[in-house]
Amino acid sequence: MAAAFSFETRDDIWRLRVSGEWRARFLGDIDEDLRKFQADSVGHDLIIDLDDLTGLDTAGAMVLQRVMRACTARTTASHFRGGSRAHRALIEHVEPHLQPCPVEPPWRDPFLLLLNRLGRGAYGAYISGIKILSFIGVVVTTLARVARDPKRLRVTSIAHHMEEAGLDAMPIIGLVSFLVGAVVAYMGAKTLKIFNAEIFTVELVGLSVLREFGVLLAAILLAGRSGSAFTAQIGSMKIREEIDAMRTLGLDPIEVLVLPRTIALVLMTPILAFLAAMLGLIGGGLVAAQALDVSPVLFLARMEESITISNFWAGIIKAPFFAFIIAVVGCFQGMEVEGSAESLGQRTTLSVVQSLFLVIVIDAFFAMFYLEIDF
């Protein structure tokens, strides 16, 4: 039976008779009427009659107390009457807990919040720039120290990361480069056809894949795949206090964790970039054969004649730089993880975003540099 109430007024005494089950799930139906009654009854003596009450929970007891309290604030004769002992006990129990509590954090000026975020963001970027620079410094000095004492180099660990971050990434990097090479060839062929210059597709594919796409795709996939994995691995070790344990045991986390990953990635990325470039060329060559009737033999001959080997080197030289920045940013963000799993997630995202950004920036610098030296 749902909650219900009725009331009568006699000699300036208001009497509220409640009946049925005053439980949370029924209160929604009567709450509005009850609030109206509560507003009207203020200032009068109120008796709440509980005799017909068949069920009560804390929410029901709370609203009854709320009505009662509105009256007792002004008069002293208001009271509950009747009802079972259990109901009375529950009503008494909730009495001290009838205090409003704020639901939302205090309101703040959105404009100030915007300024605040802007300031924090700018300051944060500045600080993290400095931190990354100093981290790079630490990694380089550690590398120099290990170079003087090569038996400190963790060869097993390097090999492990070469496999995990390098070898295992080959299928995906190969496939993506193949597809991109094919797409470039197809787009080039379509556009160049307008000028009856389809044969230049070979130059287009060769130059773009060798100089840019091969190494860039390898770097982008590594940032998403291996850089984030570095952050997650080191970050979860940070959360479990493994890094702290290492320090107390006299192990240098940079030497044990960061160097092997960085060295492994620097060694593997040129190989991956090479693979990417070759598969990109194959993809482009296949499309050329399909759509342009340029046979693979002709394609290769044309490449040999118009694209110098320096283009290949222009691409591959960038690979170790990209690898270094991806590994260092990945490890740096992992070391920056604090306490919670939430922070781990944020840092992993940040690691990918920052390393991609830096890879593109470095790539742009290389492009300008090559332009200046006419490479």
Next chain:
Amino acid sequence: MLNGGDQALDADAAIISIRGLKTQFDSVVIHDDLDLDLMRGEILGVVGGSGTGKSVLMRAIIGLKRPTAGTVRVFGEDFYRVGEAGRLAIERRWGVLFQGGALFSSLTVAQNVMAPIREHLNVSDKLAEEMAALKISMAGLPPDAGAKYPSELSGGMRKRAGLARALALDPEIVFLDEPTAGLDPIGAAQFDELIVNLKNSLGLTVFMVTHDLDSLYADCDRIAVLAENRVIEIGPLEEVRRADHAWIREYFAGPRGRAAGMSHA
């Protein structure tokens, strides 16, 4: 009974009864042919060594870990066979406090408590807020905790907030997973007291997984000991601690067990 007065069940009735429960992860069997009854109005403490499946048992009852065999009857209904609507109806009648509180981190404490109220009850925002404020206060939090985010709370306050949310719909059964773990001794003692108080004033039935010997002495009407994939002993503390089983002897007669027993004697 205040709660579930309409059920008119006698005090001895089992509110949850588990028969022949078997749970496993792949080939690792956690429980096998486990029987357990939770009586209306009691606080049942479930203890056992690490890896005996205390938390898994709780998860099997509340539907987070489907058993391979056996039945879980809650309020007389077979929980895993009542269908979607029946399950929802049962779930609304219990509250769960997870170990870390499991508060939604993007919501304030009050919004956390209001979440089940808004979802399941047809009440105005104003009434929902009043109900949330009541639960927050009953869980022993100061009113200004309502507008705080979980990350701004201490471990103990987070557990209290989790308890407030578990109580949001005035449940008949409350499940507590290690309620005092991670609290300092003072906070743990206060939490024990809170649980007993709430149980007495609201007529709750409490299923509590715990390691804490002090909690067992302070709170529990009965204790169930998990070992060898089943409940090896169940009953009032005094009976259980006299049982002849290696783990039980070590548990209660060890230095910690003796200390807790003395301080509650």
